[in-house]
Amino acid sequence: MTPIHSIIPSSQTKNIINKRPIYIPNYIPDPYYVRILDTTLRDGEQSPGAAMTPQEKLDIARQLAKLGVDVIEAGFPCSSPEEFKAVKMIAEQVGNDVGDDGYVPVIVGVARCNEKDIETAWEAVKHAMRPKISTFIATSPIHMEYKLGKSKEEVLEIACKMVKFAKNLGCYDIQFVPEDATRSEKDFLYKILEEIIKAGATSVAIPDTVGITMPWEYAKLISDIKANTPGIENVVLSTHCHNDLGLAVANTLEGARAGARQLEVTINGIGERAGNASSEEVVIALKCKRYEAFDGLYTAINTQHILKTSKMVEKYTGMHLQPHKALVGANAFVHESGIHQDGWLKHKATYEIISPECIGIKRSKGEGYVLGKLSGRAGLRNRLEELGFQLNNDEINSVFLNFKALGDKKKRVTDGDLRALVSNEITHTEPIWKLGDLQVTCGTFGLSTTTVKLITKNGSTHVACSVGQGSVDSALKAINLIVKEPIKLVEYSTTTIKNGANVTTSIVIGRENNNHESTSTPTQENVHPTFSGTAAGTDVVVSSVEAYIAALNKMLGYKE
Numbered sequence: 001m002t003p004i005h006s007i008i009p010s011s012q013t014k015n016i017i018n019k020r021p022i023y024i025p026n027y028i029p030d031p032y033y034v035r036i037l038d039t040t041l042r043d044g045e046q047s048p049g050a051a052m053t054p055q056e057k058l059d060i061a062r063q064l065a066k067l068g069v070d071v072i073e074a075g076f077p078c079s080s081p082e083e084f085k086a087v088k089m090i091a092e093q094v095g096n097d098v099g100d101d102g103y104v105p106v107i108v109g110v111a112r113c114n115e116k117d118i119e120t121a122w123e124a125v126k127h128a129m130r131p132k133i134s135t136f137i138a139t140s141p142i143h144m145e146y147k148l149g150k151s152k153e154e155v156l157e158i159a160c161k162m163v164k165f166a167k168n169l170g171c172y173d174i175q176f177v178p179e180d181a182t183r184s185e186k187d188f189l190y191k192i193l194e195e196i197i198k199a200g201a202t203s204v205a206i207p208d209t210v211g212i213t214m215p216w217e218y219a220k221l222i223s224d225i226k227a228n229t230p231g232i233e234n235v236v237l238s239t240h241c242h243n244d245l246g247l248a249v250a251n252t253l254e255g256a257r258a259g260a261r262q263l264e265v266t267i268n269g270i271g272e273r274a275g276n277a278s279s280e281e282v283v284i285a286l287k288c289k290r291y292e293a294f295d296g297l298y299t300a301i302n303t304q305h306i307l308k309t310s311k312m313v314e315k316y317t318g319m320h321l322q323p324h325k326a327l328v329g330a331n332a333f334v335h336e337s338g339i340h341q342d343g344w345l346k347h348k349a350t351y352e353i354i355s356p357e358c359i360g361i362k363r364s365k366g367e368g369y370v371l372g373k374l375s376g377r378a379g380l381r382n383r384l385e386e387l388g389f390q391l392n393n394d395e396i397n398s399v400f401l402n403f404k405a406l407g408d409k410k411k412r413v414t415d416g417d418l419r420a421l422v423s424n425e426i427t428h429t430e431p432i433w434k435l436g437d438l439q440v441t442c443g444t445f446g447l448s449t450t451t452v453k454l455i456t457k458n459g460s461t462h463v464a465c466s467v468g469q470g471s472v473d474s475a476l477k478a479i480n481l482i483v484k485e486p487i488k489l490v491e492y493s494t495t496t497i498k499n500g501a502n503v504t505t506s507i508v509i510g511r512e513n514n515n516h517e518s519t520s521t522p523t524q525e526n527v528h529p530t531f532s533g534t535a536a537g538t539d540v541v542v543s544s545v546e547a548y549i550a551a552l553n554k555m556l557g558y559k560e
């Protein structure tokens with residue numbers, strides 16, 4: 001029988017960086033090699049609100065070079081003086097910096113098909129070791145008629161003239177892009193590509209500008225262009241797919257299968273409107289299914305840098321990732337349900353297609369799953385063992401019932417909650433203190449004040465009043481005045497459920513060690529042992545006080 005984890009050949013889960021063939025603008029010496037053109041700094045920056053400073057763009061370009069991209073599309077130099085400065089800095093610095101594998105990335109400046117844009121782009125990139133201009137003009141009927149106000153003949157003439165113009169400036173690596181290619185008439189597309197190749201283009205990108213194309217249609221377009229465009233074998237064919245229907249990655253991968261050997265992607269999939277094909281998804285899909293689905297295609301991306309690059313782009317652009325974003329979202333390697341946790345604990349590959357380390361995620365103990373109402377005994381037992389509790393089956397079964405009851409009330413059962421559940425299970429002490437009454441005064445005038453009445457197990461009542469920094473603080477201080485114990489608050493959390501109508505509070509306390517000179521903030525590590533209490537109700541102060549008293553009773557009942 002085939003072992004379940006053999007779906008991922010072990011060579012591919014390890015960090016093997018494939019050797020990159022030498023860079024020749026219009027030809028890739030290895031037919032299985034796929035170039036990655038990263039356009040985070042150009043199309044990615046077209047995400048509404050994602051504008052970056054030149055320094056931020058430079059930092060990202062450096063990181064993209066470490067990631068191992070072949071081509072960095074650095075920006076649109078004629079769009080503003082700062083953009084020009086950013087592209088120039090990237091060209092001069094990153095475009096001349098030899099990476100660990102001896103490679104220097106190509107730096108691209110993007111330009112419309114006009115002399116001013118092209119001259120400006122060339123001025124910005126020309127000092128890179130491998131400068132490139134990418135010039136575009138729309139070829140679809142709707143764009144030519146309404147946006148450009150030009151006929152096919154005019155567009156064809158401008159495109160050829162501008163490719164030659166770029167070449168005459170001294171640029172020998174020129175990409176031509178027929179914008180809105182997927183809505184263009186195919187015969188016109190073949191014709192314009194034939195002519196711009198004759199004019200000197202070295203690569204051609206086929207953009208699905210408005211993200212309307214199905215994966216099989218995109219694959220057919222790439223195959224048709226290869227079959228019908230004279231001279232197409234003399235250039236590198238590239239994808240450029242937008243995500244308006246959520247198909248950018250699928251279309252890009254289909255484009256590669258159909259023969260495109262440069263893939264244009266962005267980190268985290270950011271870009272104009274719904275974004276572009278996500279770099280991490282494209283690269284890892286190729287890596288995971290290199291032989292099964294892609295006939296051996298490979299990239300030179302050092303996947304260990306994926307997470308770091310993703311975080312940097314998220315921070316600089318302010319484009320926050322949804323938790324369930326493939327590969328780099330906060331939940332991408334976190335298991336919530338019991339059946340999954342059980343399988344994952346037995347063998348990671350039951351529910352993970354790659355190891356998170358492969359993209360640079362360092363997962364420590366306790367990470368990889370969260371406990372909640374959908375968890376089972378396997379996840380619960382494992383986390384309790386990680387917290388140092390060894391319970392027998394009867395104890396686990398008993399804790400499990402209370403765990404499920406708590407899970408029904410809270411979104412997430414925390415380590416503090418687990419400690420409280422376990423100590424309920426193993427201490428069984430009769431409560432020493434009970435809450436009698438509680439009265440809180442708070443507002444904007446002066447400090448909060450709480451009066452609390454506690455009742456001991458033999459029925460005597462004790463009342464105290466305290467001010468504090470807020471209602472909960474004054475309430476806990478009033479309790480401390482009564483019980484006269486050296487208590488340290490280690491952890492405090494509340495969860496509101498059902499639109500604020502109900503609140504659950506968890507508190508962890510420890511006995512303050514008077515001999516201990518340390519002034520550091522108390523944590524579960526430096527206050528030993530700790531005791532937890534949980535309470536639920538409609539009022540946050542009342543549930544906080546009840547949780548505190550529950551933890552206090554455990555502390556007082558505890559024998560070393």
Ligand SMILES: CC(=O)SCCNC(=O)CCNC(=O)[C@H](O)C(C)(C)COP(=O)(O)OP(=O)(O)OC[C@H]1O[C@@H](n2cnc3c(N)ncnc32)[C@H](O)[C@@H]1OP(=O)(O)O
Pocket residue numbers: 043046076078079080111112113114136137138147148179209272
């Ligand atoms: C599909 C894509 O992602 S394309 C890239 C998109 N990126 C950008 O637009 C970069 C940022 N853009 C900018 O900073 C500005 O738009 C600039 C500086 C480029 C131009 O600004 P303006 O000169 O004020 O023109 P504006 O943006 O309003 O309109 C675009 C003009 O370019 C023309 N144009 C559009 N595409 C092209 C092209 N590929 N080649 C030549 N002209 C073009 C339009 O027809 C229009 O011309 P018009 O003013 O004669 O009607």
Ligand SMILES: CC(C)C(=O)C(=O)O
Pocket residue numbers: 043136177179180205207208209210240242
């Ligand atoms: C300029 C081109 C490459 C583009 O961004 C598009 O068509 O989406």
